[in-house]
Amino acid sequence: MSSFTLKISAGCVVVDSSTILDNATVIVREGKVSKVGPSEVLQNVKADKVIRLKHHILYPGLVNAHCHLELSYMKGKISRRSPFTGWIKQLIAIRAGAEKKEVDDGIKAGIGRLIQTGTTCVGDVTLGGRVPPILKRSGLRAIVFHEVLGFDPNKADLRLADLKERVEKTFTTDRLQNGVSPHAVYSVSPKLMKETARYAKKSGLPVALHICETLAEAEFSRRGSGEFLSFHKSIGAHIPGGHPALTPVNAVSLTGAIDNALLIHMNHPNRGDLSTLVRKNAKVVVCPNSNRWFRRKINHPIIKFMKRKIPVGLGTDSLASNDDLDIRAEARRIMADFPELSISDVFDLATIGGARALGMPAKYGTLQVGAPFDAGAIEFKLNRRADPLLAIISDRGNVSKTWVGGELLKF
Ligand SMILES: [Zn+2]
Structure with a gap:
């Protein structure tokens, strides 16, 4: 300018x-x-x-600190009734049959909705590579977290090479930055998590990852059992003994991926996790209406994060698990769920809180x-x-x- x-x-x-x-x-x-x-x-x-x-x-x-714009076309296509791994299976199946135009139209409509609701900055997790050029043309401020998945440690190098290629292909501007997102402890092997963290540190890229979203995730991370074990078996991704054998936060902490990272969801931290977050300078984004969409009984303990001065922002997550990308609706949900928070607190979460969670410079928001x-x-x-x-x-x-x-x- x-x-x-x-x-x-x-x-x-x-x-x-x-x-x-x-x-x-x-x-x-x-x-x-x-x-x-x-x-x-x-x-x-x-x-x-x-x-x-x-x-x-x-x-x-307003700042939407967690979104997946590329899933916008899935709005209304996924049943809420299935367990979380059933939701993932539906998502994989719909993605496999998606047309490029349908995906692009969804991304454009999603970006339009952000702008229309006064959102100026988005933290977007993306796998397909279709989002960055459309985001760039829109003029929105964004961090594009390129997602990496892979539970087979023997394929970690391949997956990392693919991630690097996608990052290098995305030209950054003063408004659009690159980041990386090793998806979650149940979908990324400890080896790939560690290598992604090392690459991010070396390249100065911010990290975002999904964590402590469901109790099933914690069970799998600690014991390698439950819903995620069945899920891995059903898609041919079971690696005997491949689970971290630690709580999700401790597992990610051991790989170095938690340092300065944006932790998505944090619905149910374990004892001692908040101290780890403070020590590792981690940030949190909560997605209140996504939790509600899934009809989860456990909600994020946002007040505890705020008391520990952990930067926390709001996210919508995607239209595969939310009805809207309007961060004002997330703020209203926080007001309803946590009446002890003042309107100033809630406004901060939707603006400066999100900017801090995304690691934006001071005064942003x-x-x-x-x-x-x-x-x-x-x-x-x-x-x-x-x-x-x-x-x-x-x-x-x-x-x-x-x-x-x-x-x-x-x-
Ligand atoms: Zn997400």
């Missing part, structure tokens, strides 16, 4: 959850917030373009001076009693504009 200056004034500007200004203006230079303050103070600042949004709230763009101008605007007539943060998270306000790096995105 050039030295183009944009001046946007709005009836209400949410700089962050604790700085909310009435009748305020944001000056954007070179895609970043250069000034923010009362409109009467900034009225004489010259700009190339001036936008006045009278009955609007301007706010930091805010409209503070120096932050990239990643923002949304909703039409909303505020009265004195209305809470702007609640107005953003509710679905009553219509998102009219979404910017990333000062660029207005289409949806």
Whole structure:
């Protein structure tokens, strides 16, 4: 972006959850917030373009810290009734019969939905390689975590070589970064997990992985038994003695893959796991509506993560296990499940929390001076009693504009 200056004034500007200004203006230079303050103070600042949004709230763009855009076309195609491994089997079968166009159309619709709901940054786990070019064209800020799977340790080198090729083929920009995702302890051998972690460290790539999602995963990780053993046998992937024989967090910790990583789900940590997360600088993304979609009895202990100051953000997961990619719906689910959290806490989870969970630099997820101008605007007539943060998270306000790096995105 050039030295183009944009001046946007709005009836209400949410700089962050604790700085909310009435009748305020944001000056954007070179895609970043250069000034923010009362409109009467900034009225004489010259700009190339001036936008006045009278009955609007301007706010930091929302962060969806976990998604699989490439699964968007699966919406409504998978039965919720089967156990988790049954869900995986359905997903594999649908994926095997998918047309490229159908997948691409789903990715485009998914990205459209993110922009339409005021999301400006996404942490997306991808296997097929179809997402990065479409994401790049959309203008969204993203980390694309290239997924790697493989429970046979003899094939670890092959799988790693394929992963490296996919990473190298994806050109990064200031908005699109590469990362890697060794899927989970039940689908990645300890050898492949370790080699992926070593590659990520050497290449400076962020890591995201699914962990502590179900109790069946923990049973398999520790004892090699249960639902996942049957699943491995049924797909011809059983490796006798191949399970880590540790809890999921300890298993991943031993491979080095947990260091600075984004841990997806963390629905049921074991004793001592939170201390490990703090020690290893791990972050967490919870997916409340995905848990609900699966009708899980165990929910993530988000308050415990927050108390231990573990960076935590919100994710939708994919449309194969959720009905929407709207992070506001995840925030509302958190409010319903954890009424002890304040609206500021919840707004932070949907913005700066997600940015921190994705390892983004400081100020991302805010409209503070120096932050990239990643923002949304909703039409909303505020009265004195209305809470702007609640107005953003509710679905009553219509998102009219979404910017990333000062660029207005289409949806
Ligand atoms: Zn996921």
